[in-house]
Amino acid sequence: MSWRTVLVTKPSKLDYSMGYLAVRDVDSTVRIHISEISVLIVESTARSVTVALMNELIDKKGKGDFL
Secondary structure, X not given: OOOEEEEEOOOEEEEEEOOEEEEEOOOOEEEEEHHHEEEEEEXXXXXXXXXXXXXXXXXXXXXXXXX
């Protein structure tokens, strides 16, 4: 069930870990289950996104629109 729109605004690392999107920044780590994500918006290029996360998002969601 996809219903969340996730907006990442801080410098952070986006990673895939055991079925979850893990967003790590200097202060904290937030985990969101992949099945809950409808839209993922990364606000700027000062982010690190792992290939494992991109692969899982494409596999689970069936669409890979990266701009």
